[in-house]
Amino acid sequence: MTATTGPILPGQTLGVLGGGQLGRMFVHAAQAMGYATAVLDPDAQSPAGLVSHRHIRAAYDDSQALAELAGSCAAVTTEFENVPAAALQMLARSVPVAPAAAAVAIAQDRAAEKAHFVRCGVPVAPHALIDSEQTLAAVDAQTLLPGILKTARLGYDGKGQVRVATRAELADAWQQLARVPCVLEKMLPLREECSVIVARGRDGALVHLPVQRNLHRDGILAVTEVFEGNLPSVGVDKALHAAKSIAQGLDYVGVLCVEFFVLEDGSLVVNEMAPRPHNSGHWSQNGADVSQFELQVRCMAGLPLAQPRQHSPAIMLNLLGDLWHRAPDGSLVAPPWQQVLALPGCHLHLYGKTEAKPGRKMGHLNVTGATPEAARATALQAAALLG
Ligand code: ADP
Numbered sequence: 001m002t003a004t005t006g007p008i009l010p011g012q013t014l015g016v017l018g019g020g021q022l023g024r025m026f027v028h029a030a031q032a033m034g035y036a037t038a039v040l041d042p043d044a045q046s047p048a049g050l051v052s053h054r055h056i057r058a059a060y061d062d063s064q065a066l067a068e069l070a071g072s073c074a075a076v077t078t079e080f081e082n083v084p085a086a087a088l089q090m091l092a093r094s095v096p097v098a099p100a101a102a103a104v105a106i107a108q109d110r111a112a113e114k115a116h117f118v119r120c121g122v123p124v125a126p127h128a129l130i131d132s133e134q135t136l137a138a139v140d141a142q143t144l145l146p147g148i149l150k151t152a153r154l155g156y157d158g159k160g161q162v163r164v165a166t167r168a169e170l171a172d173a174w175q176q177l178a179r180v181p182c183v184l185e186k187m188l189p190l191r192e193e194c195s196v197i198v199a200r201g202r203d204g205a206l207v208h209l210p211v212q213r214n215l216h217r218d219g220i221l222a223v224t225e226v227f228e229g230n231l232p233s234v235g236v237d238k239a240l241h242a243a244k245s246i247a248q249g250l251d252y253v254g255v256l257c258v259e260f261f262v263l264e265d266g267s268l269v270v271n272e273m274a275p276r277p278h279n280s281g282h283w284s285q286n287g288a289d290v291s292q293f294e295l296q297v298r299c300m301a302g303l304p305l306a307q308p309r310q311h312s313p314a315i316m317l318n319l320l321g322d323l324w325h326r327a328p329d330g331s332l333v334a335p336p337w338q339q340v341l342a343l344p345g346c347h348l349h350l351y352g353k354t355e356a357k358p359g360r361k362m363g364h365l366n367v368t369g370a371t372p373e374a375a376r377a378t379a380l381q382a383a384a385l386l387g
């Protein structure tokens with residue numbers, strides 16, 4: 001990131017590369033603080049483009065569009081780790097970019113990411129890189145099978161992953177994944193999954209959100225719960241410390257999410273990181289006094305990073321396209337919002353997507369309560385209404 005003199009103050013323009021829901025919620029947070037926003041995304045209907053002051057409709061590697069974004073913004077961030085790191089590098093020549101291209105490049109590659117975790121002294125799953133017949137043949141089946149073969153790049157929501165039990169299945173799976181570079185990970189006995197969001201400023205100041213407990217369905221995050229005592233088996237301090245060392249080791253500026261596995265024996269293993277706000281941090285919009293999106297704004301603008309305070313036990317329910325259905329006349333029928341919103345402490349967030357496909361993230365529902373029990377009871381009622 002290029003040096004800047006002081007903070008970027010409200011009234012100036014903040015840019016984001018990528019126009020998905022994370023970009024949309026970033027835009028909302030920036031606008032609430034008085035910034036103007038610019039979004040670069042090729043899709044005319046992108047969730048963030050629809051709500052931004054400015055939407056540059058172009059591919060992420062379109063150099064003219066990148067120059068336009070850099071020229072119109074005081075700083076740029078990203079909401080999507082598969083934006084080419086080269087695009088961030090190009091932007092960084094003329095405008096402060098956070099997180100830096102180098103950190104994003106590491107997060108884009110499972111092999112590089114794991115090597116970084118190891119450098120930081122944080123345990124990872126036993127794994128091997130498979131990028132040739134030789135590395136495939138050299139796999140130590142004893143240690144790594146059964147395992148999960150994951151493409152090194154461009155995977156998300158469980159896509160680009162195949163579970164394998166034998167050498168023959170592994171060879172087939174690599175074929176199925178078009179023989180792109182992959183990481184084979186040992187299948188670990190998971191007790192639970194959790195994540196930690198940290199935010200690190202240009203001056204090295206580091207703040208964090210509390211440890212989040214995540215439940216996945218079909219490889220996609222379904223529910224996040226955040227309240228004291230929801231993770232009895234985890235060394236919460238260990239997770240926070242690991243996430244902070246990972247951010248510091250990258251000299252990271254921005255919001256970073258680190259995902260962990262808690263194994264059956266209670267030990268903690270880091271899974272992956274996302275160089276941006278994360279689905280598991282959405283609860284902070286209603287359960288904390290500073291949301292992960294406000295943290296993203298503060299980081300890139302060089303504003304002070306206040307340590308967030310969770311004020312309510314919170315549960316986030318992801319709303320996937322499966323909850324919408326077609327009426328006989330072909331119109332799209334949404335879940336019964338009126339009934340859901342009649343429940344206490346329910347906060348609806350929809351991303352403005354007009355097409356509902358199975359597995360597509362359409363929105364989320366944040367449920368807050370005075371106590372964990374109250375939040376849980378409401379979340380159960382909401383889930384029943386959602387069907
Ligand atoms: P994505 O990039 O799609 O989020 P992840 O690597 O986080 O990919 O995997 C998605 C989910 O698959 C994890 O949240 C976890 O439930 C399961 N999973 C992934 N790797 C392992 C593993 N080594 N052992 C057991 N379960 C795993």
Ligand code: MG
Pocket residue numbers: 157259272
């Ligand atoms: Mg994941």
